[in-house]
Amino acid sequence: MKTPSYLQQFFEETGDISRFAARFFKEGFKPRYEFGELVRQAFFIGYKSLPLVGITAFIMGLVLTIQSRPTLVEFGAESWLPGMVSVSLVREIAPMITALIAAGKIGSSIGAELGSMKVTEQIDAMEVSGTNPFKFLVVTRILAATLMLPILSLWSNAIALYGAYLGANIKGIVSWSLYWSQVFQAISYSDFIPSLIKTFFFGFAIGVIGCYKGYNSKKGTEGVGNSANSAVVVSSLTIFVIDLIAVQITDLLGLT
């Protein structure tokens, strides 16, 4: 029985991405390290994404609070609003929103950049000139994405919680200090640490998939567009899959 071609393609691509990731570890830990390029990529991936991530997180915090209020009021548990919203934000919403925004912004830019380099044969030229293109282009980007995503997630946590504070004060009154003491009363390490660890994997997935799609871009302008597009789609999907796996692991470890 012949395997259907699309399923074969899927497994083939999964295998390729795995090999690509393995190559990242193999080359990444070997000197010489491209620190300058790493910092430059970190600046683009981290700092340049901050406004977008910040606005999204702020709106999410605000909206989630406003949306949750009526239900809690129905139960007479309005005072639980900060605690409940903060747990949802820290555990799930802030990391996911950050990762999805980053997948859209970083994944597509990496895919397009590497794709066009590949198409214009700059990568080949680099190899000829003696620079390891994988090390210079891929390792720095993946590493930057892996390191920046958690920091972006921390930022988005803080901004989303501030948004939630404003949201809680639109209809009700919660003082600044009461709000934060309720938030930290509700959040425990078992909420915060797994969600922080999760974001490393999100960043890694975004970097690996973006670079893979760009690095293996097909010839022509269409190939660049394709690789940018599929980098976003696949990395977004991967983020959800990782989230699913992460929640299972935290649940198994009893960190609920």
Next chain:
Amino acid sequence: MKNTTSSNVQLGMFVMIGFVLLLGTLYLIGSNQNLFDQTFEVKATFHNVNGLMKGNNVRFSGIDVGTIKKVEIVSDTTVKVTMVIKNDVHSFIKKGSIATVGTDGLMGNKLVNISNPSSGSGETVEEGDMLASTKPVETDAMLRTLDLTNQNLFQITTDLKRVTQKLNNSNSLWSLLLDTSVAQNVKHSIASIRATTKNTTAFTNDLNFLIQDMKNGKGVAGILLRDTASTIRLQKSIQQLQQVTNRALEVTSDIKAVTEKMKTGKGATGVLLSDTAFAKDLKRTMKNIEIASDRFNENMEAMKHNFLFRGYFKKQEKELKKAREDSMAMTFKKIK
């Protein structure tokens, strides 16, 4: 180059603030779980912890002072709970303090309440000490009781409703309540009662004095009551009185019998009293006697003047005169 430097600065700030947020969050969460405070441990055993878990709060006088470190089963009826409590409150928790499993609000998280014994004094608790525990209030049991209470309350309010309805429908009561003259009367009555009471008090006082006097043997009643000799005499008197009465009774009965007889006309007196013909005869006889005695008087007067008897009468007159003179002389003599 300048561009790279400024972007590096921006990146550095971004990363640094990220790290500050990370450390701040870690610290704040940790301090909420008392990870960075100086702490001490105390233990308590319970029969039932109602779902108390590691990490739940420990409260002392309503303040969060620690967390639950461990909940473990020791035997089939005992659960040992280890608590971590801040050193700040160490001096306030006594050896006789009591731990209770409670709930934060009606449906909130479980927690352990530590309360001091009512006596207030005692030694401060030490590291690893075992606190006394009381049986926690179970929500189920509470709700069951509440249900019963509600039923009773329902019945009571129903009755109350009926009563108020009756009150509302009765005009007489309302008129009574609204009538000011009633109040006025009541006021007057109360004033009268007050006066009466005052009088009664005075009266009682007097009575008291009287009784006191009687007790002390003063007054007639006192003598009567207290003097045993007079009591005996009195007894005798009463006995004699009894006898007299008895006699009187006999006499009366005799008299009664006589009267009966007289009424019926038996015996001489009876005839005298009841026979009217005889009475007439008697009247006539009496008249005759009267006339006869008048005549006799005349005869006697005539006899005085008769010579035969004159001497006797004169002699008698002289003797009488002499006796009178003698008695007068005697009186003079005595005066002298």
